[in-house]
Amino acid sequence: MNTKQLLEWSDKHLMAFTKRYPVALVRGEGVRVWDSDGKEYLDFTGGIAVTALGHNHPKVVGTIREQAATLLHVSNYFHIPQQIHLAKLLCEHSFADRVYFSNSGAEANETAIKLARKWAKEHGSSDRGDIISMRGGFHGRTLATVTATAQEKYHHGFEPLPGGFKYVPYNDLRALERAIDSRTAAVLVEPIQGEGGVIVPDEGYLPGLRKLCDEAGILLMLDEIQTGMGRTGRLWCYEHAGVTPDVMTVAKALANGVPIGATLATEDVGRVLTPGSHGSTFGGNPLATAVGLTVLSTMIEERLPERAARMGKLLRERLETVHRDYPKAIKEVRGRGLLVGVELVPPMADVIAGCRERGLLALTSGDNTLRLAPPLTVDEASVERAAQIIGQALAAVK
Ligand SMILES: Cc1ncc(COP(=O)(O)O)c(C=O)c1O
Numbered sequence: 087m088n089t090k091q092l093l094e095w096s097d098k099h100l101m102a103f104t105k106r107y108p109v110a111l112v113r114g115e116g117v118r119v120w121d122s123d124g125k126e127y128l129d130f131t132g133g134i135a136v137t138a139l140g141h142n143h144p145k146v147v148g149t150i151r152e153q154a155a156t157l158l159h160v161s162n163y164f165h166i167p168q169q170i171h172l173a174k175l176l177c178e179h180s181f182a183d184r185v186y187f188s189n190s191g192a193e194a195n196e197t198a199i200k201l202a203r204k205w206a207k208e209h210g211s212s213d214r215g216d217i218i219s220m221r222g223g224f225h226g227r228t229l230a231t232v233t234a235t236a237q238e239k240y241h242h243g244f245e246p247l248p249g250g251f252k253y254v255p256y257n258d259l260r261a262l263e264r265a266i267d268s269r270t271a272a273v274l275v276e277p278i279q280g281e282g283g284v285i286v287p288d289e290g291y292l293p294g295l296r297k298l299c300d301e302a303g304i305l306l307m308l309d310e311i312q313t314g315m316g317r318t319g320r321l322w323c324y325e326h327a328g329v330t331p332d333v334m335t336v337a338k339a340l341a342n343g344v345p346i347g348a349t350l351a352t353e354d355v356g357r358v359l360t361p362g363s364h365g366s367t368f369g370g371n372p373l374a375t376a377v378g379l380t381v382l383s384t385m386i387e388e389r390l391p392e393r394a395a396r397m398g399k400l401l402r403e404r405l406e407t408v409h410r411d412y413p414k415a416i417k418e419v420r421g422r423g424l425l426v427g428v429e430l431v432p433p434m435a436d437v438i439a440g441c442r443e444r445g446l447l448a449l450t451s452g453d454n455t456l457r458l459a460p461p462l463t464v465d466e467a468s469v470e471r472a473a474q475i476i477g478q479a480l481a482a483v484k
Contacts, residue, residue, distance in 0.1 A: 087122065088122070088123075089108075089109075089110055089121070089122045089123055092110050092122060093108060093110070107442065109121045109442070110122040111127075114129065114137075114140075114141025114142055115140075115141055115142050116140040116141060116142070116461065116463065117129055117130075117140055117141075117460055117461050117463070117464050117465070117468050118141070119141060119447070125445070126445060127442070127445050127446065127447045128445060128446050128447065128460075128468055128471060128472055128475075129141070129447050129460065129461075130446060130447060130448050130449075130458045130459065130460040130472050131447045131448060131449045131459060132339075132459045132460055132461055133343060134312075134338065134449060134459065135280065135312050135317055135338050135339060135425065135459040136338045136339055136342065136343050137339070137342055137343055137461055138315055138316060138317065138339035138342060138381070138385065138390065138461055138462045138463075139342050139381060139384060139385070139390075139461060139462070139463055140461035140463045140464075141461075143342065143384075143463075145380050145384055146342050146343075146377060146380060146381065148380075149376050149377050149379075149380040150344070150373065150377060152376075153168070153372055153373050153376040153377070154373060156372075157372045158371070158372065158373050159368070159371045159372065159373065160371070160372060161367065162365065162366070162369070162370065166370060166371065166372055166375065167372075168372050168375040168376040168378075168379055169187060169370040169371075169372070169375040171375075171379050172185075172187075172370075172375045172378045172379045172382065173185040173187075175379065175382055175383065176336075176348065176350060176382065177350075179321060179382070179386065180321070180322060180334065180350055181324075181330035181331065181334070181350075181352065182334065182350035182351055182352065182356070183351070183352055183353040183356055184350070184351050184352075184353060184355075184356025184357070185348055185349070185350050185351075185356075186201075186348070186349045186351075186356075186359060186364070186369075186370075187346065187347065187348050187366075187369045187370030187374070187375060188346075188347035188348070188349070188366050188369040188370075189345045189346065189347055189366065189368050189369055189374070190226070190337055190345060190346075190347045191225075191226055191309075191311035191335065191337035191338060191347055192225070192226025192227055192228045192231045192347075193226075193228070193337075193347045193366070193369070194311065194335035194336065194337050194347035194348055194349045195225045195226050195230075195231045195234065195274070195309060195311075195335050195349075196226075196228055196230055196231055197335075197347075197349040197364065198272075198274065198307050198309075198333050198335050198349050199217055199230050199231070199234065199272075199274070200364060201333060201349065201351060201355055201356075201358060201359065202215075202217060202271045202272035202274075202305050202307060202333065202355075203215040203250075203271055204358045204359070204363070205271070205305065205354075205355050205358045206271035206272070206304070206305075208358060209303070210268075210303075211268070213269060214268070214269055214270070214271050215250050215269065215271050216250050216251070216252055216267075216269045216270045216271055217234060217250060217251050217252070217270075217271060217272050217273075217274050218251075218252045218253070218254060218262065218265055218266065218270060218272070218273045218274070219234045219235070219236050219251065219252075219253060219273075219274045219275065220236060220253065220254060220255070220256040220275050220276070220279070221236045221237070221253050221254065221255050221256055222236065222237065222256050222279055222282035222283065222285065222452070223235060223236055223237075223256065223274075223275065223276055223279055223281075223282055223309075224237070224240075224276070224279070224280065224281035224282060225274060225276075225309055227240070229244070229247065229248055230248055232244065232247075233247040233248050233251045234251055234274055236251075236253035237282075252265055252270075256275075256279060256282070256285060256287065257285070257287040257288055257291055259290075259291065259294040259295070259298065262295070262298055263298055266298065266302045266304065270302065270304050271304060271305065272299075272304055272305035272306070272307050272332075272333070273295060273298075273299055273304065273305070273306055273307065274307045274309060275295065275306075275307070275308060275309065276308070276309045276310075276312065276313065277292060277308055277310065277313050277318075277323035277324055277326075277327070278312075278313050278318065278323060278421070278422060278425060279452075280312035280313065280425060280451065280457070281312070281451055281452070282451070282452050283427060283429070283451050283452025283453065283455045284420055284421050284425060284426065284427025284451050284452070284455055284457055285420075285427075285452070286420055286421065286422055289327070291327075292324060292326075292327035292329055293327055293328065293329050295329075296329040296330075296331075299332075305331075305332040305333055305355065306331045306332050306333075307331060307332065307333040307334070307335070308322075308323075308324055308331040308333070308334045308335070309334075309335050310322055310323055310324070310334050310335060310336055311335055311336060311337045311338055311347075312338060312425065312459075313422075313425060314334070314336045314338075314339070314340075315336065315338070315339035315340055315381075315382075315385065316339070316385050316390045316391035316394050316423075316462050317339065317394060317423055317424055317425050317459065317462070318391075318394070318398075318422040318423040318424075318425055319391055319392070319394050319395030319398060319422060319423030319424075320391050320395075320423075321385070321386070321391050322334065323422070326422070332351065332352050332354075332355050333349065333350065333351045333352075333355055334349075334350045334351075335347070335348070335349050335350075336348045336349075336350065339381070340378045340381060340382070341374050341375075341377040341378040341381055342377065342381045344373060344374050344377045344378075345368075345374060346370075346374040346375070346377075346378055347369070348378075385462070390462040390463065391423070391462070393462055393463070394423040394424040394462040395423050397424055397460075397462070397464050397466070397469055398421065398422065398423040398424045398425075398426060400466060400469050400470075401424070401426055401458065401469045401472070401473065402419055402421065402426060404469065404470060404472075404473030404474075405419045405426065405428055405473050405476065406419055407473070408473055408476055408477040408480065411477060412477065412480045412481065414431060415430065415431050415432055415480040415483075416428055416429065416430060416431065416480070417429040417430065417431060421458075424458070424459060424460055424462060424464070425457075425458075425459055426457070426458040426459075427451055427452075427455045427456070427457050427458075428455065428456040428457075428458070428476065429452075429454060429455045430454050430455065430456055430480075431454075432480070432483045433454070433483075434450050434453075434454045434455070434456060435450075436483045437456055437476070437479050437480060437483060438450060438456060440478070440479030440480075440482050440483055441456075441475055441476060441479045443479075444475045444478055444479060445475065446471075446472050446475040446476070446479075448472075448476075456476070458472065460472070
């Protein structure tokens with residue numbers, strides 16, 4: 087099938103919910119992907135921080151084959167061994183005692199919001215249920231999670247939005263302190279804002295959030311959908327700060343591309359979901375959780391978070407060299423581990439297109455930040471090449 091025909095059919099039959107690049111990807115191997123015309127690219131998008139083990143990973147492929155041929159799906163009316171094993175492994179390697187599985191990041195956050203409201207009602211008055219989230223954050227596209235996403239551009243046209251959400255500026259503890267009141271149930275926050283421009287908060291921010299939540303008797307809920315699973319150089323981004331949340335949401339990289347979401351919680355919070363209170367047909371099915379188990383165990387056994395820290399350092403160093411070469415084209419290089427942002431001066435779309443023409447796929451973030459989220463398995467040569475291509479793309483647009 088040629089690319090021109092595919093793009094015509096796409097135009098005609100798909101809802102145009104996003105602006106797509108004029109490329110159809112058909113095959114992948116590690117950090118590389120190929121399009122329908124046979125052109126090769128370095129994939130530094132990782133499917134938006136999803137393919138942490140790279141494309142076509144033999145263990146992931148093996149698990150999918152084996153599980154699909156054994157038992158693809160059964161309902162949550164039955165015990166699902168793979169789901170139990172994955173929950174146990176997640177709890178052994180995090181703060182959590184209990185896990186609820188769903189199918190996406192938005193669903194994991196929906197669950198967190200429902201958990202917080204139910205928990206708050208059991209620990210206070212019946213009108214307690216407000217969620218405070220941060221301006222510039224991103225939590226998903228369902229009605230509740232898009233409302234928690236404190237960016238009006240995502241709300242436009244979808245009103246009326248559900249009530250019970252309040253916003254404060256990111257990285258501003260005083261504003262949060264002022265916003266917390268007797269109706270607040272929880273704070274929902276990303277430890278690094280991924281979609282909002284790769285914004286890394288001050289070192290004291292997470293410990294400060296923990297303290298404010300403890301003083302007010304409300305929940306600290308971390309959205310680690312983008313930052314989790316080793317991306318920032320630790321298995322969970324909260325580990326850098328030395329504090330733990332009450333609730334954490336995970337999705338994206340958990341099953342390397344097989345849809346999955348997970349909401350992790352302490353015993354005190356997790357026990358509020360009682361039989362019949364919540365549910366999902368697909369959530370935690372044998373296929374998704376078998377793959378999640380393979381991905382998480384591989385990540386732990388092969389120490390991929392440490393690798394992400396090393397490769398991320400190299401990537402930021404190389405990008406700083408590009409920054410020195412083109413000081414007027416880059417405002418700042420920032421990030422943690424392999425979640426890296428390059429705030430640009432020239433229009434982001436031109437630089438992303440220039441990278442793509444030269445064989446590098448990169449993401450956008452915030453108003454004008456190029457975002458890189460390659461597999462945690464990325465090799466040094468690919469990191470060097472990616473930085474070189476970004477330099478060439480900047481030279482061409484300046
Ligand atoms: C921090 C964060 N939370 C939630 C989501 C929503 O996840 P999903 O697209 O799987 O619903 C995303 C997606 O980019 C995200 O980055």
